[in-house]
Amino acid sequence: MSQEPHPTDVTNDTGAPAYRASRTPAPRASLTFCPDGPVLVRGDVDLRDEDGRPVDKPRPTVALCRCGGSAIKPWCDGTHKVNGYRSLD
């Protein structure tokens, strides 16, 4: 396995690595399509409204309304469970 210096490795004065930064990239943002339910959004995504203004992501994982019935759009409020929504995906 190659031991190329990583840009964020911390080295001591001999040049030997004293602390090797993780090579694991930050997890990519993901979308999870819940059957007959919302889309779960995890990770670092840039959410914008139609005028391009940033939308604050209130928690690390958010659920986006897919049924159109939520009273708190764009977030899901569980209304899909009572309005007969079927995602057909």
Place this chain on the structure above:
Amino acid sequence: MTSTSVPTDVPAEPGPAPTRPMPLPAPRGPVGEALVRLLTGADRGTAALHAAVDAAVAAPPASWLEDDDVQHALLCLYELHYRGLAGVDDAWEWDVDLLRVRTTLEGLVEAELRTRVPVPDCGDRTRTGVAARLFRLTEEDDSPSLSRWVARRATEDQVRELLVQKSVYQLKEADPHTWAVPRLGGRAKAALVEIQADEYGGGDPERMHHALFASSLRGLGLDDTYGRYVDHVPAATLASSNVMSLFGLQRRLRGATVGHLAAFEMTSSLPNRLYGNGLRRLGHDDEATTWYFDEHVAADAVHEQIAARDLAGNLAEEEPALVDDVLWGAAVCLAVEGWAGARTIARWEAGESSLRLPL
């Protein structure tokens, strides 16, 4: 290590209240009286407590879940594992005599639950099959709706009673299910941690859900002290909290804990919207009072998806032998919450208070 003096005149910091033990709840019968005498040092040995438990077992009530004496005793015994009881030595937590008493009382409650709440059938025991069954189970729940009552009809006094009833669990919200974290592995563990991290405010103490609930209590002029209203609530409300501890403290019931949490999350978003609407209808439209309920509308719409699929569904695949307990835990959640809610509505319909003591 050098010793440091502890300052005694530290001014009160703004922000969440410090962690304090629960005020010792007042006994409601002979078991509780013997337990409290033992815990406070008035009795030296456990003979009186064992005798009281034996007498209770010999003369069973119609329901242990509605038995004030036993539910009070269980709440006290469980509380030794959470924040402790004021004036009670923490060493009682692992006292073998008390654990024996707890096991006896838990046996009565669990046996009644096993009799009254059947395991829901489930043909498809895959991840998606179990998740779908849990969603169907919660959708078919036909318990009387406390949240609809609050949205449309509740008086100011009834809303205050509702928060008092909820405070027994909500001031330790999430804690009983957190016991399951070290007992799970893999994807199910990751899912539980993802939910619980959000319950605990994602690292912000002021966003912890039990801190938001404390803010709602203050908004209605109620006392947010941990355990402040335990004496006010009936056995059925103590039972809904005790069942979570019964499941959470026992590794063998980790499947039931997962099912319980899933059902709790899956029956939360829509009712909390209605609770928030009820508060606003009564003029409580300040964010400090309604944030708890509004937060749960959005948070639990996320949590229910993670709980059903990533937590319960993955556990079903990782430990197939636990599927029945997952489904049973969910059914128990719906049943116990439903019984407590129905009791409250019945009292309100009769024009009475749902509490044991006036506020």
